[in-house]
Amino acid sequence: MKRFPSIKKNSEFQKVYKGGTSYANRLLVMYVRKSERPDTRIGISVSKKVGNSVVRHRVTRRIREIFRLHREETNSGLDIVVTARPAAKESDFKKLESAYLHLCGLHNIRKESK
């Protein structure tokens, strides 16, 4: 597997938005929905309101890196959509990471291993 699987189609995004549960904090919004697939997929959405192309790419890469590093800690078989809010453009990697883990805790999708 070269890359982790991701949500690509607009219809799949809409499915998660309508059928999933959502939590949010100051930096991020997270939608989670159980899927029929065995693995966990992620979709990242960054609006133009967040900033220009450079800012949006940087936010996307950081969220993708966070997901990659913490993938083993979460339950599998989920579709996750993360939306960045405009405040995310000023925050660094550490702040985004703590915000992500906070939302994972609210969703109760973290494994009980640790």
Place this chain on the structure above:
RNA sequence: UGAGCAGGAUAAGUGAUCGCUGCCGCUGCUCCGAAAGGACGCGGGAGAGGAAAGUCCGGGCUUCACAGGGCAGGAUACCAGAUAACGUCUGGCGGAGGCGACUCCAGAGACAGUGCAACAGAAAUAUACCGCCGGUUUCGGCCGGUAAGGGUGGAAGGGCAGUGUAAGAGACUACCGCCCGGGUGGUAACAUCCGGGGCACAUGUAAACCUUAUCCGAAGCAAGACCGAACAGAAAGCAUAAGGCGGCCCGUCUGCUUUCGGGUAGGUCGCUUGAGCCUGGCGGCGACGUCAGGACUAGAUAGAUGAUCACUCACGACAUAACCCGGCUUAUCGUCCUGCUCAUAGC
């Protein structure tokens, strides 16, 4: 030393680990496949900009349209050149600004025609309000001449001085301006000189319509080409066996295979070696051209540059390719280099 003008370069760096996207290689173990090959693994090497931006011009490329010409529509506009082409660039000319280095110009035509010019003003391209002069008078004025003066306006009938006249007026004269013709220099724009017209054309606006000259078919890689599940359709053949409707027959609906064809989801190509880049010589004032040598430098398809650690400093601006080039415009923390101008002081 201070103030400035013009041009150019650069766009934080180094090392380690994990991760991402192409490319190349493998005595390859594992999986798929008839094979070619692919997946996976390991190793190597590559991986955003000067504006990648805005999409404002120009071209390549692709599809569609097209005998040729004209009209319509659009663009450009001093001259000569450069270029694949351009609204770009270079060198000149004219005008404007600056002490200067130098900078800026949307810089054809308003004697081809039409339109518009609010308010003010008597009058806006045609006219007499006041004034001046002559005549007349019932002394209030009326008739005629007149653009020198007043006032209005962004703009008032070529300017200024003189002659002249009742008062005036290119009516006449000199200079300037304008128009016409010619000489000289220059490829040309243009500059300069001579002669003539006595002025008949004569406010501004062409980023108003327009005239003249030149150029332009339209759309854009989500262009387009190929393969192609599903599904709508057509034709041929087979079975008339079985099932539904029906009490039964007739009838009617449902079938299978092959071929054709449309082309959706999806996939492959287009997709990066190029009117390109670096160095040097030659031609040219220059833009640029030409010759020789050298290097290969992203190609993704929801879209690749991030995270962690260490060190240095000026503590890091604007900003992320998406078919590719040539320009323009706009954004931008700084650092460095070259040439030149002015002022002050010293030699």
Place this chain on the structure above:
RNA sequence: GGCGACAUAGCCAAGUGGUAAGGCGUGGGUCUGCAAAACCCUGACUCGCCGGUUCAAAUCCGGCUGUCGCCU
């Protein structure tokens, strides 16, 4: 990535080079014992921003900024 449209008062908006219409709303007044309704009065000074053409620009011409739509 490509193509196109729009921006005028708090809101909806008209506007042809020459003083920027109108409606809703706000505020004030008349009316009423008090209100509602009705009637009268009321505001643009940066016409999104910066330049240019013109005597004069919301309007014409360039360049920016923002918003929206279409192509999948």
